[in-house]
């Protein structure tokens with residue numbers, strides 16, 4: 001009887017722990033973002049201020065990454081000679097590191113009210129030796145947190 005009760009208590013505790021974890025995950029709303037050459041396409045261009053889980057899918061055929069920085073105009077971001085954004089001169093909120101085609105990566109970002117630019121900052125060397133900046137090719141978008 002006593003052993004059974006302990007097993008029962010352990011089971012209840014387990015279920016409660018699972019429910020807590022599930023609830024914590026559910027509390028950060030998701031924003032799906034699709035990455036292809038050379039576009040960043042979010043499911044919507046607004047989120048509630050606070051924590052957002054960005055779920056990025058690499059639907060392209062090369063590696064991509066996703067930076068989240070403060071700002072409302074991609075064209076106004078400071079760039080380097082190769083066309084990529086100068087990460088040291090912008091207000092970086094966070095980054096999903098580069099990942100392979102077909103994969104999905106997610107990360108929680110804490111966004112206070114305001115505008116944010118989402119972009120890929122990979123610079124690729126082409127076969128002919130030229131450098132190709134994904135940002136320069138148009139891999140960016142703007143979202144609003146309110």
Ligand SMILES: [Cu+2]
Pocket residue numbers: 063064065120121122134139
């Ligand atoms: Cu890219």
